[in-house]
């Protein structure tokens with residue numbers, strides 16, 4: 200059984216390379232990583248004691264452009280997680296045609312137990328530690344699980360001070376007043392909502408009253424909920440890391456956000472049935488959006504899923520075995536590298552705007568985002584129809600082929 204995120208990513212890549220088929224040379228290059236950096240981050244805690252944290256930055260491949268990918272803060276973060284996520288960024292950027300390679304980084308920590316001051320010192324010292332390998336033309340970090348605009352602002356400030364001048368393009372997902380892009384905060388969620396709207400058309404389902412379950416109502420999931428609410432869908436179940444709630448008549452986004460702010464969980468949300476994150480996945484619905492962590496849909500629960508369509512909000516939420524079972528049961532999966540690419544697409548827009556010091560309206564950002572995602576969806580969908588492939592295999596085929604072509608034309612140095 201494959202349960203490790205890295206094994207899943209590698210198995211998916213191996214399968215696709217065999218099908219393309221990729222030359223053994225390129226296959227070898229892409230199975231490996233350009234660079235993996237581990238750093239120790241000593242900081243002074245509020246209680247006066249020193250604590251040393253461990254951080255990473257993993258760079259997979261930069262054949263098509265500078266490395267790009269988020270920074271996550273998580274107590275169970277491992278190098279293997281980051282390898283999977285960095286490789287996935289290479290495919291994601293390639294699939295949507297943004298000129299970046301793939302990277303991912305993070306710190307092993309539980310940000311919920313840290314004060315704002317500790318979090319700031321941790322972020323700044325981490326930025327300093329990875330400075331030799333990041334840069335506006337080298338590697339551009341962004342938000343990911345448990346990091347946000349504020350963390351990006353600290354990264355930008357630390358880098359700029361050390362670099363000697365204002366360097367907004369070092370990071371994306373910054374606040375708008377220091378060079379962030381309008382529309383970046385909700386871009387991943389909006390992109391997922393656009394993808395759902397697109398997929399639903401093909402499945403002859405209607406957006407009006409579409410029953411949706413969102414596992415993980417955080418940065419990404421809550422934005423999906425907001426846009427789906429506006430589109431007339433009915434979000435029937437949501438969850439946080441502490442558990443979920445279900446109301447078949449629908450949950451209001453505004454009420455959910457207000458309740459979570461006041462209570463720190465959805466526990467005892469009025470008129471809703473409480474449940475675990477696992478049982479939430481098994482409720483009947485039209486669209487299931489796993490938007491929490493990786494490896495949530497596995498061979499253990501794949502046969503119990505009662506959704507008509509799965510749209511991956513999180514990175515790597517479905518294991519290889521689960522994918523096979525879902526395919527047998529004819530439950531289509533819109534893969535992460537397509538569904539959640541909105542974040543990195545608007546990160547690209549942000550990087551372009553920073554380079555030009557010329558900023559776009561939110562409408563322009565959203566229109567351009569929709570255009571890229573719609574075209575990519577069509578491309579993936581037609582390949583999947585033509586060659587009778589799953590949407591994941593079709594998306595991976597397009598993405599991997601593009602990276603391989605870039606490696607091949609650039610050749611081998613020396």
Ligand code: GLU
Nearest residue numbers: 268269341343542543546
């Ligand atoms: N962390 C996001 C992702 O996994 C965004 C990365 C970025 O914008 O660079 O796609």
